[in-house]
Amino acid sequence: MCSTVDSRVETSITHAAETLFARQRPEGSWPNRRPTAVLGTAGAVAALRIADPERSRDLVEGGARWLLSARNPEGGWGGVAGAPTQLVPTVIAAAALHLLDPEGHREPVRRALRLVDSHGGLQALTDPGMVHMARTFLALAGLEELKGSRRIPMELLLLPPRLWRGRLSFRLAPFVAMAFIQARHSPPTGLGRLLHRMARQAGLDALAQVERGENDRGGYGGDNWLVSVVCIGLSCAGSPPAPLADAVDYLRSNVQADGSWHIMQGLDLIGGSYVARGLADAGYTDDERLVRARQWLRGCQQDQAFPVFDAPPGGWGWEGPRGWPNFLDTANVLSALAVAGEEEGGEPLRRGLRWLESRQDRTGSWGTFVPDTTLPNDGPCPYVTAQSVEVALDCGASPDDPGVRRALDWLLAHQRPDGTYEALWYRGLTPGTAMALAALGRAGLAGHPVGQRARAALLRAQLADGSWGPGETGTLGDDPTHGTVEETAWALRALLACGVPADDPRIRRAADWILAAQQPDGLWPAGQVCMHIRNFAYYVDGLIVNGLALKALGSYRAALAACGYAEREA
Missing domain, CATH: 1.50.10.20 (Glycosyltransferase)
Known part of the structure; x- marks a missing residue:
C-alpha cells in the first residue's frame, strides 16, 4: 500500500x-x-519606426503603450512584464521610447537612465558586445554619440568562413547588422572606409545565407529582437528592398493583440x-x-x-x-x-x-x-x-x-x-x-x-x-x-x-x-x-x-x- x-x-x-x-x-x-518580452517589443517598435514608419504607425504606438505598462515601480524593465529589473532591457526600452517620442516619453526615459546610472551605467555590462549594442540603441535615439566606438571589422567576412566562424558563431547576423548601423551613424574614415565598402556585399551575402536556413522569410533565428537589429542594419545599409521588406513583414506578422512581441517566436x-x-x-x-x-x-x-x-x-x-x-x-x-x-x-x-x-x-x-x-x-x-x-x-x-x-x-x-x-x-x-x-x-x-x-x-x-x-x-x-x-x-x-x-x-x-x-x-x-x-x-x-x-x-x-x-x- x-x-x-x-x-x-x-x-x-x-x-x-x-x-x-x-x-x-x-x-x-x-x-x-x-509571456511576451520587453526586448522583443522594444526592438520591434524601434525597427518599425526606422524602417516602416507610416504603415506601421499603429503597431509602433501600441508597442510603446505596452512598454510603458510593463515598467517596474522603480522605472526599469525586466525580461518580461513584472520581472525584476535588468540593465539591458531597461536601456533598450528607454532608447526605443525616446526614439518614438522624445518629449512625450521624457519622464519615463529620464527615470530609466538614472536607474541604469545608479547600477554602474553601461560599464556594468561585462560583455563588450552588449555594451556596444546598448550604446548603439542610445545613439539611434539621439541619447549618445557612437563616435569613438571600436570599429566592427566586417571585412573579416572576406576571409574563408573557417577563419571567422569560430569567432562569430551565432552572432554573425547581429555582427553584420551592427557594422551597417555603425557605418551609417559613425562613418569610417581612411582605410576603414575602404574596407567597409569592400565588405558590404559580403555582409549582405552572410545575412542572406542565414535567412536561407530559416523557417520563415525575414525570421533570423525566430528571434524578434534579432530580426529588429537586422532590420535596422539593413535600413542603414540601404540594402536591396526584398530583405528589408521580409524583416519588416516578419515583425508585423508577430505582433500580439496587446501590442507586444515575444523574444523568440518558436x-x-x-x-x-x-x-x-x-x-x-x-x-x-x-x-x-x-x-x-x-x-x-x-x-x-x-x-x-x-x-x-x-x-x-x-x-x-x-x-x-x-x-x-x-x-x-x-x-x-x-x-x-x-x-x-x-x-x-x-x-x-x-x-x-x-x-x-x-x-x-x-x-x-x-x-x-x-x-x-x-x-x-x-x-x-x-x-x-x-x-x-x-x-x-x-x-x-x-x-x-x-x-x-x-x-x-x-x-x-x-x-x-x-x-x-x-x-x-x-x-x-x-x-x-x-x-x-x-x-x-x-x-x-x-x-x-x-x-x-x-x-x-x-x-x-x-x-x-x-x-x-x-x-x-x-x-x-x-x-x-x-x-x-x-x-x-x-x-x-x-x-x-x-x-x-x-x-x-x-x-x-x-x-x-x-x-x-x-x-x-x-x-x-x-x-x-x-x-x-x-x-x-x-x-x-x-x-x-x-x-x-x-x-x-x-x-x-x-x-x-x-x-x-x-x-x-x-
Whole structure:
C-alpha cells in the first residue's frame, strides 16, 4: 500500500500529465504559452519606426503603450512584464521610447537612465558586445554619440568562413547588422572606409545565407529582437528592398493583440522535448499520446546542412525542421527519444547521436552552435556537456567510452572553486551544478571529490523553504532569496541521482515545495530562468517548467519505492 507521501506524488503527477495531454496538439506537439518580452517589443517598435514608419504607425504606438505598462515601480524593465529589473532591457526600452517620442516619453526615459546610472551605467555590462549594442540603441535615439566606438571589422567576412566562424558563431547576423548601423551613424574614415565598402556585399551575402536556413522569410533565428537589429542594419545599409521588406513583414506578422512581441517566436520543440522526457520519467513512456509526441520530435530532425555553422544534417533547433541547429536542443530531443529505445527511435535517433558526437569540442566539452568556438557565449558549457553525457548513457554508452570519458574528464577539471558550475543558457549556478552532478552520479563519480563538492554546494544553496533559486550570482535581476520550480526540480533530481536518499529531510522538503507550487490546473508556474542574452536578459518558458517538475517528481517517486519509504503523515 502506498504511503501518504507516495499518494500525494502520484496525484500530482497524474494531474499534471492529464492536463498536458489535454493540451497536446493532434500531431503530438504542445503549444508553448509564455509571456511576451520587453526586448522583443522594444526592438520591434524601434525597427518599425526606422524602417516602416507610416504603415506601421499603429503597431509602433501600441508597442510603446505596452512598454510603458510593463515598467517596474522603480522605472526599469525586466525580461518580461513584472520581472525584476535588468540593465539591458531597461536601456533598450528607454532608447526605443525616446526614439518614438522624445518629449512625450521624457519622464519615463529620464527615470530609466538614472536607474541604469545608479547600477554602474553601461560599464556594468561585462560583455563588450552588449555594451556596444546598448550604446548603439542610445545613439539611434539621439541619447549618445557612437563616435569613438571600436570599429566592427566586417571585412573579416572576406576571409574563408573557417577563419571567422569560430569567432562569430551565432552572432554573425547581429555582427553584420551592427557594422551597417555603425557605418551609417559613425562613418569610417581612411582605410576603414575602404574596407567597409569592400565588405558590404559580403555582409549582405552572410545575412542572406542565414535567412536561407530559416523557417520563415525575414525570421533570423525566430528571434524578434534579432530580426529588429537586422532590420535596422539593413535600413542603414540601404540594402536591396526584398530583405528589408521580409524583416519588416516578419515583425508585423508577430505582433500580439496587446501590442507586444515575444523574444523568440518558436519554442515548441525545445519545450516539448522537456515535457516528453518529463512524462516518460513520470511513468508514461509507452502511453500512445507520448509515442505520438516522440514521433513529432523525430519528424523535426533537420535534413539539410546549415552552412553558417558548418553543421551537417541530423541535428535539431528550437524552431523545428529548419532554423539554427544547436547542441542543447539536440541533446534534449535525444534525451526524450532515448527512453523508448533504439527500436522505436530508429535511424533518427542514431543519426542524431552521430550528429551530437561530431559536435564535441577537441577538449571534450560541448558548446552550443559551433565546436571549438572562441566566442564566450558559445564556448564550452557544463550544462550542455553534462546533458550530452547523460544522452550517451541513456543510449547504452559506457562511462569509459572515449567521447564520454573525455566529457567527464572535462567536467572534473572545470568545476568552480566553490563546487558549482555555470550554464550558458540558464541563469545562475543551480542548473549547471545540478546537471553536472547528475551526470557525474550516473557515471559512478558521485564519490569523486568533484562530485562531493558539487553535492555540498547544492545542499548549501537550498533555501529555508526547501526550494532553490539561482544562487549568489550578484547579477542584477537575480533574487537568490526566492526559489523557482525549475531550479528546485533540477537540484532535487541531481541530488537523487548522486545517491542522496529519498527520506533525507532536505529531499523531502524540496519535493514538498514542488508539490505545493502546483497550480489548480495541474501545471506549475514558470520562472524567469532561461537566458536570452547571458546574464543580461531572461525569458520565461511555460513548457520547460512542467517537464522539469515531472522529471524530478518521477525520480523522487522511484527513489521512494526503492528505499521502501515508511508511511508517515505529509
